[in-house]
Amino acid sequence: PIGAQISAANIDNLSQHFPACMSHLHRTLRQTGHLKHYGRLQYTLFLKGIGLTLEESLVFWRTGMRSKTDDEFNKEYRYNVRHAYGDVGGDGNRRGGGYSPFSCQKILTEHQPGAGDAHGCPYRHFNMENLSTLVQAMGVTDQAVMRGVREDKDAQKYHMACNRVFEHLHKAEIKKAKDEGVLTANQLETIVHPNEYFKRSYLLKN
Numbered sequence: 001p002i003g004a005q006i007s008a009a010n011i012d013n014l015s016q017h018f019p020a021c022m023s024h025l026h027r028t029l030r031q032t033g034h035l036k037h038y039g040r041l042q043y044t045l046f047l048k049g050i051g052l053t054l055e056e057s058l059v060f061w062r063t064g065m066r067s068k069t070d071d072e073f074n075k076e077y078r079y080n081v082r083h084a085y086g087d088v089g090g091d092g093n094r095r096g097g098g099y100s101p102f103s104c105q106k107i108l109t110e111h112q113p114g115a116g117d118a119h120g121c122p123y124r125h126f127n128m129e130n131l132s133t134l135v136q137a138m139g140v141t142d143q144a145v146m147r148g149v150r151e152d153k154d155a156q157k158y159h160m161a162c163n164r165v166f167e168h169l170h171k172a173e174i175k176k177a178k179d180e181g182v183l184t185a186n187q188l189e190t191i192v193h194p195n196e197y198f199k200r201s202y203l204l205k206n
C-alpha cells in the first residue's frame with residue numbers, strides 16, 4: 001500500500017512521482033526554506049491528498065520552512081496547516097475534513113502567481129526557458145519531447161504538455177503494463193489532477 005510510504009521523511013524520495021507544479025514547489029521549498037502562502041496551500045493540500053497525515057505534515061512544514069524560528073512557525077504557519085486539514089476553522093471546513101486538493105483546472109485558472117510565487121502550473125505560468133530547466137531536472141532530456149512541450153504550451157494545451165511528460169517519464173512501465181494487460185481504461189485517460197499524476201506514477205514505478 002502507498003500509505004506506509006507517505007511520511008515527512010520520505011517526501012524527497014516521493015517527489016520523483018510529482019508533476020511539474022508540485023515538483024517546483026518542493027524544489028523551491030528545499031532551496032529557499034520558504035514558500036509563500038498560496039504555494040504552501042497548493043502543496044499542503046496535494047500532500048494531504050497523497051496521504052500525508054496532519055502530524056506528518058506539521059513535521060514536514062516545520063523542517064521545510066527552515067528560514068523560520070519555532071516561534072514564528074507556531075504563530076504564523078501551524079494554524080494554516082491544521083486549517084487545511086480541517087483540524088481548526090469554521091464548522092463547514094471541519095466537517096468536510098478541510099479543503100480538497102486543487103485540480104489542474106483550479107491551479108491553471110485561479111490565483112495567478114506573481115513575482116516570488118512558486119504556485120501555479122509551470123506549463124502555463126513559466127516562460128519556456130524556466131520550463132525547460134524544470135522539465136529537464138525532472139528527467140526529460142529528449143529534444144522531441146521538449147519540442148512537443150513547447151508546441152503544447154504555445155497552443156495553450158497545458159494538460160497535454162503535462163501528460164506528454166508523464167508518458168515519456170513512464171514509457172517503459174506503461175509499455176510493460178500494456179503488454180501484461182494490467183492497464184485499466186482509467187489509467188489511459190488524460191490526467192487532469194496532480195494527485196492522479198502522483199498515484200499513477202507511484203503505482204507504475206512500484
Ligand code: SF4
Pocket residue numbers: 019020021022103104107108120121122123158159162192193194197
Ligand atoms: Fe500540475 Fe496539472 Fe499543471 Fe500538470 S497540468 S503541472 S498536474 S497543474
